[in-house]
Amino acid sequence: DLSTDPVEITSAQQAGELFGWGSPLYSIARILFPKTSNGIGGIPVFFYPQEEAGGAAEKILTVTPTGVATKNGTHYLVLSGRDGLDGEKYAIPVLAGDTTADITAKMADAVNNILGAPAIAADTDYEVTLTSKWKGLTANELVVRIDTNDVDLGITYSVDLVQAGSGTPSISSSLETIGNNWVTLVLNSYGTVTDVMDAFEEYNGVPSQNDPTGRYKGIIMKPFIAITGSTAEDPSSITDSRKDNVTIAIAPAPLSEGFGFEAAANMLVLEARCAQTTPHLDVAGKVYPDMPIPADSIIGSMDEYENRDTIVKKGCSTVSLNAGAYKVEDFVTTYHPVGENPPQFRYVRNLMIDFNVRYSYYLLEQIHVVDHVIANDGDPVNATNVIKPKQWKQILNGFASELVTRALIVDAAFMQDSLLVSLSSSNPDRLETSFPYKRSGFVRIASTTATAGFNFGNV
Numbered sequence: 365d366l367s368t369d370p371v372e373i374t375s376a377q378q379a380g381e382l383f384g385w386g387s388p389l390y391s392i393a394r395i396l397f398p399k400t401s402n403g404i405g406g407i408p409v410f411f412y413p414q415e416e417a418g419g420a421a422e423k424i425l426t427v428t429p430t431g432v433a434t435k436n437g438t439h440y441l442v443l444s445g446r447d448g449l450d451g452e453k454y455a456i457p458v459l460a461g462d463t464t465a466d467i468t469a470k471m472a473d474a475v476n477n478i479l480g481a482p483a484i485a486a487d488t489d490y491e492v493t494l495t496s497k498w499k500g501l502t503a504n505e506l507v508v509r510i511d512t513n514d515v516d517l518g519i520t521y522s523v524d525l526v527q528a529g530s531g532t533p534s535i536s537s538s539l540e541t542i543g544n545n546w547v548t549l550v551l552n553s554y555g556t557v558t559d560v561m562d563a564f565e566e567y568n569g570v571p572s573q574n575d576p577t578g579r580y581k582g583i584i585m586k587p588f589i590a591i592t593g594s595t596a597e598d599p600s601s602i603t604d605s606r607k608d609n610v611t612i613a614i615a616p617a618p619l620s621e622g623f624g625f626e627a628a629a630n631m632l633v634l635e636a637r638c639a640q641t642t643p644h645l646d647v648a649g650k651v652y653p654d655m656p657i658p659a660d661s662i663i664g665s666m667d668e669y670e671n672r673d674t675i676v677k678k679g680c681s682t683v684s685l686n687a688g689a690y691k692v693e694d695f696v697t698t699y700h701p702v703g704e705n706p707p708q709f710r711y712v713r714n715l716m717i718d719f720n721v722r723y724s725y726y727l728l729e730q731i732h733v734v735d736h737v738i739a740n741d742g743d744p745v746n747a748t749n750v751i752k753p754k755q756w757k758q759i760l761n762g763f764a765s766e767l768v769t770r771a772l773i774v775d776a777a778f779m780q781d782s783l784l785v786s787l788s789s790s791n792p793d794r795l796e797t798s799f800p801y802k803r804s805g806f807v808r809i810a811s812t813t814a815t816a817g818f819n820f821g822n823v
Contacts, residue, residue, distance in 0.1 A: 420499035420531025434518035445621030445656025503529030593628030600678035606698035644771035
């Protein structure tokens, strides 16, 4: 039986062997750990498997070819926007005289010969049955069509739905296994299912100066962003109702025939690498490395700036189509409370800055404060493992300068002048520290005013 214990994944092959070739977790892993590029690099990746939902169903489709081939040529099966995987094609080599039985056999071989295909094919003399390799609502995103390159070769095809994929498991037990681990980015492989997004939001909580909840509580303070893929033309109708939460960040791939979890995997690769090596930057302007675009290259409303501006203000990330790939325009959480302008936690990049400040501060705290004796500022002390409020304040003054050097914040003096360190008035074992800081900005809009004048001659 499949274990539901978290497991570290380092390759697509490992994911295929553990969870099944062509399963959602395999498809995610082949994007995170591609054969031809560095992908997510050396960033640790853990999968949290769930048991199949009760009553879940796989998706089943039939493809029926009709006619006798009149000449030689090649047709292609396209499974969820892909005519193949990693250099192998779902090719149907058609020869003059091929009958329906010949074609169905070649179609079945085209699918079954590719280990990572998301479906299994079974053929008869008149049709091919394609069954998703897993049960669940995400299986319903399996889309099948035939690319004839506008040359039918005497063969026509029809695709019919036999059974829709259905069922989504609970993620509650998996969330609890995160425990004290610091997980920064989560890939939500179930998409925009309400119960799943609710569970993520409840567990992760919300930041607040007075009443933080979930993993934003001071005693925990290990929050995450749940990257959630969507192939809808405009997912903002889903995000608009989640305006007070900071957990869900949509990875859009509008009108793609690919799977939503593939869109999430693409965004995860971009964001993880950015947050790991250049957290002062943003994924804006970067392109998805491996996501099928619409067959007609039309992505709908997100193609226009005015529409993207409206969508992002409803808490939904946006992309455009650039040179045959989805290009990130805005990567945001659903956070957009009424009356808060600009929203404090809209951009994922800003939260990554906060997470970096928190973690860097945590490391300093572990070195200089935790399990140390608190001494008065004016007392002469030569013992080890002692911290004075003024010493800690001096360390944090340097910390402010370091954050400015890393371009995470600006105006070190603002943080330094506002820094307060003192012994608690009610608990002699409590050292209290507080400081504000200003995140660095990121150019999303460039505004320029140029004024022209006349060149008059000299009198």
